[in-house]
Amino acid sequence: MSRKGNCWDNAVAESFFKTLKCEMVNHTYFTTRSAARLATFEYIEGWYNRRRKHSVLNYRTPSQQESYFYTSSMAA
Numbered sequence: 001m002s003r004k005g006n007c008w009d010n011a012v013a014e015s016f017f018k019t020l021k022c023e024m025v026n027h028t029y030f031t032t033r034s035a036a037r038l039a040t041f042e043y044i045e046g047w048y049n050r051r052r053k054h055s056v057l058n059y060r061t062p063s064q065q066e067s068y069f070y071t072s073s074m075a076a
Helices: 009-025 033-048 063-075
Strands: none
Touching: 009 033
């Protein structure tokens, strides 16, 4: 359980929401809450989880990392 006001307890979530705000939310005006929900879902599922390069994956997309993983594990 994280302590109130301590971002280090929740660093992964804090990092994700910072990225979400910087890349999508701060640049978009939403007319309704449902439009905001839909845009957020599309950003997460269509971009962040599938095509965005992640530093923890050596700047590969998740699909590139998956291919790399299976290729390297088959060679071993």
